[in-house]
Amino acid sequence: MLLNKSEFLFNRAQQFIPGGVNSPARAFKSVGGIPVFFNKAKGSIITDEDGNEYIDYVGSWGPMILGHAYPPVVKAVQDASFNSTSFGAPTEIEINMAELVQRMVPNVEKVRMVNSGTEACMSAIRVARGYTGKEKIIKFEGNYHGHGDAFLIKAGSGALTLGQPSSPGVTKGTAKDTLNADYNNLESVEKLLKENKGDVAAIILEPVAGNMGCIPPEPGFLEGLRELCNRHEAVLIFDEVMTGFRLARGGAQERFDVWADLVTFGKIIGGGLPVGAFGGKKDIMDVVAPMGPVYQAGTLSGNPLAMSAGLAQLSALENHPEYYVELEEKTEYLEKRMRLLLNEHEIDYDMHRVGSMTSIFFTSETVTNFSTANTTNQELFRIFFHEMLNRGVYLPPSPFESWFLANSLTYEMLDATLTAADEALEVAKAKVMS
Incomplete structure (x- = not known):
C-alpha cells in the first residue's frame, strides 16, 4: 500500500522520537489517525507534505494572530x-x-x-x-x-x-x-x-x-x-x-x-x-x-x-488597534453561523467565544469547568474533526483545545469553513447514531 508523506514521516519519526512527536498535543491520540506533517504556511493557509492546503484554526496553538509568515x-x-x-x-x-x-x-x-x-x-x-x-x-x-x-x-x-x-x-x-x-x-x-x-x-x-x-x-x-x-x-x-x-x-x-x-x-x-x-x-x-x-x-x-x-x-x-476589532468581528461571524448549523442539525452543544478564541462542546451540559467539559461527546468530535480535515479545514486535534483565529482569515475562508462544517456535522451525526 502506497503511503502518503505524513504516514511515511510518522512511521520514521516513531523510530527516533517518543510517540513520533515532540509534544503530545500533536499526536492525534484524541481523534485517532496519523498526524498531518506540514512544511509551509502563509496567512491562514497551511500546507502539508503532500501539497494539500488547509484553512488553519490552530495557528501554532495561538502565536499566529496575524497569520503565518507575517x-x-x-x-x-x-x-x-x-x-x-x-x-x-x-x-x-x-x-x-x-x-x-x-x-x-x-x-x-x-x-x-x-x-x-x-x-x-x-x-x-x-x-x-x-x-x-x-x-x-x-x-x-x-x-x-x-x-x-x-x-x-x-x-x-x-x-x-x-x-x-x-x-x-x-x-x-x-x-x-x-x-x-x-x-x-x-x-x-x-x-x-x-x-x-x-x-x-x-x-x-x-x-x-x-x-x-x-x-x-x-x-x-x-x-x-x-x-x-x-x-x-x-x-x-x-x-x-x-x-x-x-x-x-x-x-x-x-x-x-x-x-x-x-x-x-x-x-x-x-x-x-x-x-x-x-x-x-x-x-x-x-x-x-x-x-x-x-x-x-x-x-x-x-x-x-x-x-x-x-x-x-x-x-x-x-x-493597529483596528486589528482587534476586525478579529473580533470575524470570530463572531464564525460563531453565530456555526451555532445556526448546530441548531439545524439538532446536535446537542455548548459553544463559547472570547475574542478570537472559541470552541464547541458536543454536550447538553452548560460547560463551565473541568467536569462539565468532560461530558463532551468525544466520538462525535473525532468524526467531525476528520470530516473537516478531509474538507480542508485544520482544527485542533482534540475536543479539549481552543480554536485560535488569525486576522489573515478572510470571509471567504470563513464561509468555506462553514460549508465544510455543514457537511461534516451531517456525516458525524449519522455515524454516531448508526
Whole structure:
C-alpha cells in the first residue's frame, strides 16, 4: 500500500522520537489517525507534505494572530540573524521589548524574558513563594500551565487529551503543595484557603481557560479571586500564555478589568518563535536574581531572534488597534453561523467565544469547568474533526483545545469553513447514531 508523506514521516519519526512527536498535543491520540506533517504556511493557509492546503484554526496553538509568515516578523528575524542568532549577553532589543510590554500591559512594571510559557509559569510560582515565604499554591482542575511538576495535578491540554490528569514522575512532596480548586467556583477556593490558612503563596489560573476547550470566567469569578488574594495575602497569577495580547492589547486583564500581581506570557509575545515571559509589580519582581534572592536564569533568554520576532508582532498590534476589532468581528461571524448549523442539525452543544478564541462542546451540559467539559461527546468530535480535515479545514486535534483565529482569515475562508462544517456535522451525526 502506497503511503502518503505524513504516514511515511510518522512511521520514521516513531523510530527516533517518543510517540513520533515532540509534544503530545500533536499526536492525534484524541481523534485517532496519523498526524498531518506540514512544511509551509502563509496567512491562514497551511500546507502539508503532500501539497494539500488547509484553512488553519490552530495557528501554532495561538502565536499566529496575524497569520503565518507575517512579513514584518519574517523580515525582523532575517535582519537579526545577520548579526548573530545568540549572544548570551545583554542587548538593546531586550529593553525595547520590556518597554513595549509595559506600555501594552501597564501593571507589568518589570518583566523577565524566558524561553517558553512553561518556564514562565514555573518561574512565577517560585517568585511568589520567595516573595511570600509560603509554600502552597492553588490551581484549577483542567487549567494547564505547562509541564512543570507543580502543574501536572489534574491538568488540562495534552494531559487531559491523553486521559492522564496527573503524571508519573511528580513527587508526593510536590503534589502536597499543589491544591486543586474548581474553575468558576469561588467557594472551592475559599474552602482551600481556610483549610490552609497562612500557607498559600499564590493562586494561578488561566483567566479564560483554553486548555480544556475555551471556557470563559463566570461573572464575578476573577473579581472574587482578586479579593481573596488581597484578603489572604496571596499572589494572584494570571497565566496569559494564550490570552496575552490576543483578547486585547492588555490581554484578559484589560478585557475583564481585573489585574493580577504576576502575569505569564508566551505564544504571541514571540511571534511564533520559542519565548515566554513573566512580569508584574516592581516589589515582587525585585526578588528575582540578580536583584533579589530568587534564582532564575536562562542561557538563551532574550534571544535576539525571538525578541525581534516578538517586537515586530507586538508593535503591529500596538499600532493597529483596528486589528482587534476586525478579529473580533470575524470570530463572531464564525460563531453565530456555526451555532445556526448546530441548531439545524439538532446536535446537542455548548459553544463559547472570547475574542478570537472559541470552541464547541458536543454536550447538553452548560460547560463551565473541568467536569462539565468532560461530558463532551468525544466520538462525535473525532468524526467531525476528520470530516473537516478531509474538507480542508485544520482544527485542533482534540475536543479539549481552543480554536485560535488569525486576522489573515478572510470571509471567504470563513464561509468555506462553514460549508465544510455543514457537511461534516451531517456525516458525524449519522455515524454516531448508526
